[in-house]
Amino acid sequence: MPPKKKTAVKRSVKAAPKKSAAVSKTVKKLAKKTIPVKKLPLLPLRPKAKSLYISSCFFFPLGGDTYADIFQGGRISGNGLLQAPILLPVGSVMKSVTVYYKNNTQEDMMVLILKHHIDHHAYSGEVEVSLDSCPPGTLPPDDFLAKLIDHFDAGGKILDKYLYFIQIDGTMQDGTSVRALRGIKIVYTEP
Numbered sequence: 001m002p003p004k005k006k007t008a009v010k011r012s013v014k015a016a017p018k019k020s021a022a023v024s025k026t027v028k029k030l031a032k033k034t035i036p037v038k039k040l041p042l043l044p045l046r047p048k049a050k051s052l053y054i055s056s057c058f059f060f061p062l063g064g065d066t067y068a069d070i071f072q073g074g075r076i077s078g079n080g081l082l083q084a085p086i087l088l089p090v091g092s093v094m095k096s097v098t099v100y101y102k103n104n105t106q107e108d109m110m111v112l113i114l115k116h117h118i119d120h121h122a123y124s125g126e127v128e129v130s131l132d133s134c135p136p137g138t139l140p141p142d143d144f145l146a147k148l149i150d151h152f153d154a155g156g157k158i159l160d161k162y163l164y165f166i167q168i169d170g171t172m173q174d175g176t177s178v179r180a181l182r183g184i185k186i187v188y189t190e191p
Contacts, residue, residue: 019105037168048096052088055183059084059168069172072142073102074180076171082181086113086164091191093155099147099168100182101134109150109170109179115162128155129164136179144182156188 056075059082061067066078075082088094099111113130116122118155134147168181 023054026101036086047116049187049189052186053183054084056181059181070173070180073178074182076173076180078171080172082168082171086166087191088158088188090158090160092158093187094152095187095189096150098146099134101145101180102143102182103134103145103179104138104143105136105177105179107170109168112167114167118161118163153170175177
């Protein structure tokens with residue numbers, strides 16, 4: 001059987017309707033026109049907290065008085081007072097200060113975080129940024145304690161033209177009775 005011939009079938013295709021000139025102009029105008037987009041404010045990113053540890057070996061007594069290190073137990077001062085600078089960038093915010101210490105006596109050690117002006121004399125002298133105490137206690141195995149401080153003047157913000165420092169008052173050793181500073185931890189955010 002011979003193959004069948006294919007016959008072409010014509011289909012009628014309607015041509016797309018021509019656009020009128022007015023519609024074409026409107027489309028061009030809309031294409032050129034930009035539609036304003038309302039920008040929403042971005043939520044500020046919460047700065048990541050950082051930790052700074054300061055060993056008791058950075059604390060010294062005022063006026064060149066004597067001090068002693070009790071091996072891993074911490075540092076004491078002959079006059080009871082130890083002091084160290086707080087070296088954070090201007091604009092940083094202190095979130096907390098944890099004091100690590102040993103106190104097996106019946107009295108507290110005082111913790112003072114202070115600031116004073118660098119460029120002029122202030123009659124009030126130093127300004128308290130925070131005042132707290134480290135109570136006595138025992139905690140096995142080594143009687144090392146920790147005191148968290150999270151309340152500060154100016155919300156803990158490190159202001160320009162101020163010097164910040166921390167004082168630990170009441171350190172001592174008499175036989176087995178000890179009030180010693182082991183170190184501090186400062187949790188802060190950068191500006």
